[in-house]
Amino acid sequence: MMRRDFSQLEEYGPFDVLVVGGGIYGAWIAQDAALRGLRVALVERTDWGAGTSQASSKLLHGGLRYLEHFKFGLVQRALLERRRLAELAPHRVHPLRFAIPVYRGDRVGRLKMEAGLWLYDRLAGGKQPVPPHRMLSRKRAMEDWPFLGTEGLVGGFTYGDCGTDDARFTLEVVAGAMVAGAVCVNHAEAVELVMGKQGISGAMVHDALSGRTSQVMARVTVNAAGPWGGNLKGMRAEGRGLARLVKGVHLVLPALPVDDAFLLTARRDGRVFFLIPWYGRTLVGTTDTDYSGDPGEVTVTPEDIEYLLTEAGRVLGANAWTESDVLGSFAGVRTLINTPGTDSSPTDVTREWTLESPQPGLLMPVGGKLTSARVEAAITVQHLCSMLDRAPGACPTRRRPFAWAPRDGMDYADWEGGVTNAGTTLGLDPATARQSARRLGNTLTTLHQRLREAPDLARRIHPDLPFCMGEAVHAASQEMAVTLDDVLRRRVPLAILARLTPEQVVEVADHVAPELGWTWERAADEATGWCEQHGIVPRS
Ligand SMILES: Cc1cc2nc3c(=O)[nH]c(=O)nc-3n(C[C@H](O)[C@H](O)[C@H](O)COP(=O)(O)OP(=O)(O)OC[C@H]3O[C@@H](n4cnc5c(N)ncnc54)[C@H](O)[C@@H]3O)c2cc1C
Structure with missing residues (x-):
């Protein structure tokens, strides 16, 4: 279960590393650093993957077209990574x-x-x-x-x-970082870098839920804010024009x-x-x-x-x-x-990646791809270790199955077939049962348990798309979804795949309300606000 706890940022510091930005780069850097024994905090302004990482073409690929630019090394690295990711996350890479x-x-x-x-x-x-x-x-x-x-x-x-679901890919890498001991908090924005004697020594972080702003101290800060990286308050001018x-x-x-x-x-x-x-x-x-x-x-x-x-x-x-x-x-x-x-x-601009150090105590990855982020995060953490005078050791994410991967050694097709059958006996239609296996991996058992207790949750949210109401509830109870948009855009991507009706949005809000501690009035307000934001008008 991914539990959100802003107070851990206040209680567990100072950290070795503060990572700003919960896109795929921040997520992999946090996981890799935590697995190497560093004390890690990861903060995300809105939700995991809510920046560029949810808007990709959803491909884990070498990039055939880069061959025309003679970028053979780039393509080869990405193709080798495609193979590795397919091994580490067979449920996530198709x-x-x-x-x-x-x-x-x-x-x-x-x-x-x-x-x-x-x-x-x-x-x-x-x-x-x-x-x-x-x-x-x-x-x-x-x-x-x-x-x-x-x-x-x-x-x-x-x-x-290969293809994937980019937002869930990122979410699962964050889940892996949490398992490794990183403190990961979404809806927590780094509003300003903190300047210490030796350079940047952390950031002021604002909690969107409680309204609190706290100083999070760290020996090294990584600006993994993607396209927002240049806007981070406290960055010197030389860090702004890098991207x-x-x-x-x-x-x-x-x-x-x-x-x-x-x-x-x-x-x-x-x-x-x-x-x-x-x-x-x-x-x-x-x-x-x-x-x-x-x-x-x-x-x-x-x-x-x-x-x-x-x-x-x-x-x-x-x-x-x-x-x-x-x-x-x-x-x-x-x-x-x-x-x-x-x-x-x-x-024609290269899709290569680079690591910059625009100020003492601050690292900033620039460029790259969803496909190659794990390898580039490892390079970032090696650099971090040398800044912290720590031996980097071997890359820990290289052979580590994803947090929600089916048990090691199990044939993936057998596993998917078995849990898909189990899902259909609980009332899921075959397509939804299969997709929920791919989307939830080994956490599917929690969803299945919920369906046993409340069989009605097996019905689809939208008739054309393979996502059941139980998944929305699972997102709120297990996957750190905090807002309706976290549920409807990233935990299930309905917001981009269908024109939802206000009734469907209200139904989802009503189902996630108890998990998120919302009153029925609050659930109704959240649904109305979400519909307005997405241009969904009630039928008269
Ligand atoms: C159209 C498109 C298609 C693509 N297709 C592919 C593809 O098919 N395959 C592939 O491999 N790559 C693809 N890419 C590239 C890939 O999506 C990106 O390289 C990758 O998602 C970048 O991740 P990131 O972590 O650097 O940035 P982001 O995902 O943007 O993460 C940065 C995060 O920082 C957060 N943030 C910003 N400011 C703050 C702050 N002050 N405090 C806290 N958090 C903050 C943001 O909310 C955001 O979530 C594509 C990119 C685009 C745009």
Whole structure:
């Protein structure tokens, strides 16, 4: 159980390390440092993964397109990490077959694509969770993907990568940090860095629930605030310009008739973008545009929607989606290494990662990917150890199964099959039973126990999507969800996958209220506030 306790920040300090920001980088840094025996605090302004980490394309991948930029090392590291994550978290990392239809006039023709995919397979090495690529004739491509436009189609390819649920991935890494002894508190914002004699010595942290602000002292502070990193009060000017911010948008559309993901090339600007199956919907993204506003205010514009629908439509032909098909959307802000004086387009900027030390006592990771964050967190903690005069030892996250991974040594498919059957006997429909196994891992037993006590919680929250009401309750009681948005956006991603009705939102609020200590009036207010924020109007 992930228990939130702000007072631990006050009582357990001073810490060796204060990590500011509970995205994937902060989460891995906290877990790795705690496993190495350091006293660790991790604070998050809103909720775990609520920044860039919930807005990714949800891929654990090498990044085929980076081969065009000759970033072989970057791709190879990410592919090796894809394999490692699939071993450590088989419930969280799922193989995806990608399709690449090739059309006459595409920027990357068949020969170049074949060479790129051959190299991708070679860089991946053995024991990968996905099969190697295959070339498909035009006839076979038309048979496999009959809904695609056929004009100019010359053939295609398939290759493998992996997908995940990014917000739950991040949540589980935080859970692992807590198991390792880190004090982790969400809805706790570092409002200002504290300047000590030797440099930064912690931060003032504000508790959004109690309204208290406390000084959290630490020998080293890590600014893992992602796109907010430059705004942290107390940072010197040299720490502010380290990152270039780039916005990326995804649209949520109905499912395609196949389980494949698609890698496509936009005709307008030659950019690669994806169609990705996710919980019975299709994610279409991403865009890539420079961004200079508040990362918390990033929005999806009509131009973003037009770009993605038009480019997807070029391939889907007669089956193209229109704006009325869009079920949801989300935007995130990527942090890229800023190289002043270059005028390269956001798409051409390296996705490499670097560790900066803009002030004494302060470290700041910049750039990177969901896929490679574990390795880069380990590099950060090695650096931390040298600042603290501690021997770093071996990387502890390298072989450690995720906190909610099914028992070690158990065949994953057997485990998933068994618990899916158990879920259906408790009243879950098969798709929800299977997804809850993947989403909750070994904590599923707690959900099943609750369903035994209250079988009514087995029903879906939204009829089209595989999330049951029991999961919302589980989120509030076991997973440190504090607000309705924590439940409806990250513990279950309904907020982006469906247009919820006010009745559905009220029902969820009523069910989580006892777990969160809300009165019925408070639950009604929370539901109304959430609906207003998401533009959901009551039916008259
Ligand atoms: C559109 C898009 C698609 C992507 N797709 C992929 C992909 O498919 N695969 C992949 O590997 N990578 C992908 N990435 C990259 C990946 O998502 C990011 O590298 C990663 O999520 C960055 O994590 P982070 O922890 O650095 O930042 P964040 O997730 O933004 O975390 C920073 C956290 O700090 C918190 N914070 C800010 N200020 C404070 C404060 N003062 N006090 C406390 N907390 C604070 C924020 O609330 C936030 O939660 C994608 C990125 C984008 C934008």
